[in-house]
Amino acid sequence: MTAAVVDICETNTVSVTVTDAITSSNMGITDTANTTLTTAFAIPADSYFYEKWQRLHVHTNASGNTIQGIRVWCTGTLPGSDTHTTNARTGSYAGAASYSTPVITQTAAANRQTMPSSDPGAANLGIGGTLTPTSNGVGLISTTGYSDYMVHQIHVDSATTAGPSSALTLYFQYDEYSA
Numbered sequence: 001m002t003a004a005v006v007d008i009c010e011t012n013t014v015s016v017t018v019t020d021a022i023t024s025s026n027m028g029i030t031d032t033a034n035t036t037l038t039t040a041f042a043i044p045a046d047s048y049f050y051e052k053w054q055r056l057h058v059h060t061n062a063s064g065n066t067i068q069g070i071r072v073w074c075t076g077t078l079p080g081s082d083t084h085t086t087n088a089r090t091g092s093y094a095g096a097a098s099y100s101t102p103v104i105t106q107t108a109a110a111n112r113q114t115m116p117s118s119d120p121g122a123a124n125l126g127i128g129g130t131l132t133p134t135s136n137g138v139g140l141i142s143t144t145g146y147s148d149y150m151v152h153q154i155h156v157d158s159a160t161t162a163g164p165s166s167a168l169t170l171y172f173q174y175d176e177y178s179a
Contacts, residue, residue, distance in 0.1 A: 003065070005058070006174070007020055007021040008021070008025075008055070008056060008057065009022065009055055010022045010054045011054075012102060019034065025170045027049035027050060029049070031104075042162070043156045045161075046156065047156055048105055048106055051107055051109065053097075053099060054151075054152075058141045058146070059144060061143050061144060066133075066141065067127075067141040067142075068141070069174060070123055071123060071173045071174070072172055072173075073116040074115045074152075074169065075168065076167055079157075081157040082155060082156050082160055083155045084153075086112060086113065086115045086152040087113075088150050090124045093130070119171070119173065127140055129148060
């Protein structure tokens with residue numbers, strides 16, 4: 001069995017720039033992939049980082065294996081009452097989010113629920129608008145393709161003081177089944 005070639009891609013800007021194989025999910029005050037963190041990207045209290053619009057991208061899957069059951073979560077601790085929100089969820093999945101230009105204000109796309117802090121134990125990011133594969137192939141990737149967008153955003157609370165925060169680690173996990 002040959003494993004599928006998979007990476008995470010990010011979509012940015014009004015011109016819909018897609019960056020494959022991103023090297024970081026750093027958030028900041030610019031709408032760019034692979035943001036390098038510097039003091040120039042400091043976020044003031046009571047404000048938002050730009051949304052991140054990210055997807056799992058299956059480049060090659062020659063063996064016909066299926067990719068499904070995508071789970072996303074983030075470990076680490078945010079300062080004070082800062083919050084990390086996402087549209088990824090295990091219940092009442094709202095379906096595939098349609099891309100819109102990322103914003104640096106509170107957004108309905110990312111403010112659905114708190115980002116899980118451990119493996120949610122079940123799919124929370126869909127494929128084709130569903131978390132569960134159907135008999136007609138919706139909900140899985142068997143050749144090449146993308147998951148639904150995982151939109152996420154961090155809000156810096158008004159009581160947060162200036163200074164560096166600890167690193168967060170974002171995880172994407174999926175199931176791959178042989179054909």
